[in-house]
Amino acid sequence: MLTLFYHPLSSFCWKPLVALYDTQREFTPHPIDLTKPEDAALLESLWPMRQFPVLQDGATRIAESSIMIEHLDLNHPAQSRMLPADPQAALPIRLWDRFFDMNIQLVMQKIVDDALRPPERRDPVIVEQARDKLDRAYRVAERHLSGQGDWAAGAFSLADCAALPALFYAGAIHPFDDHPAMRAYFDRLVQRPSCARVLDEAKPWFRYFPFQDRIPARFMT
Known part of the structure; x- marks a missing residue:
């Protein structure tokens, strides 16, 4: 199951959201509010740089928006791709x-x-x-x-x-x-x-x- 840790205002979070919506992949959205200490601690546990988005795919965690879109193409094929296979x-x-x-x-x-x-x-x-x-x-x-x-x-x-x-x-x-x-x-x-x-x-x-x-x-x- 895919879970996206993100904030709706963050520009770099928009990138994987567009890809997920465009390819109609199922995922669980998990908003992060860095004003809440527990959310800040959670984000740091997911990615020590404390930057969102972070994509959780089973036991695998992917940081950096471009990389997670490539991960989706490679591991969760959809009818359309965000990058060609070639x-x-x-x-x-x-x-x-x-x-x-x-x-x-x-x-x-x-x-x-x-x-x-x-x-x-x-x-x-x-x-x-x-x-x-x-x-x-x-x-x-x-x-x-x-x-x-x-x-x-x-x-x-x-x-x-x-x-x-x-x-x-x-x-x-x-x-x-x-x-x-x-x-x-x-x-x-x-x-x-x-x-x-x-x-x-x-x-x-x-x-x-x-x-x-x-x-x-x-x-x-």
Whole structure:
């Protein structure tokens, strides 16, 4: 039996949730609230880095969102895969998974982290550098997506699971309105049932996002 330890607001938790919903795999959701000492202790017992998500598959525990999606493909085959079986064909998907995580999601997180600091500890230089990196990433993504079909790397895949949280949160903080291919791609993402379900489940938690006032109204009602 699969159990996912996660938080509904966490961007990296959205990735396996999208994959699980999209492939209609059965699993037990186990939310973690780090404000509760018992939940924090549980998470540390599952993964000493105290980071979610963590996937429990029988006696096996898997950390890191990309790895757990690969684990699902290998050990719990579904009608559709998040990565092709052919390693060569999987490379572009791995690339764009890493691109959305490293160049958009983690860069956006620097702006969030700065907003969560006390005012006297905030650093406008870090924020400016992060916004510059997002602009560069947006240009790269726009160029790539302009030559693609509906999804980031062929069929809906691991790359798109990574793109949903990255573009949702980054778009609220640093909009990509002047990138039409990105806008169209994001609209396709949020309309996909698995992605829409993840966003709907996260909705009650958006009030804890420091830039909640910038989340488009269509996601708040």
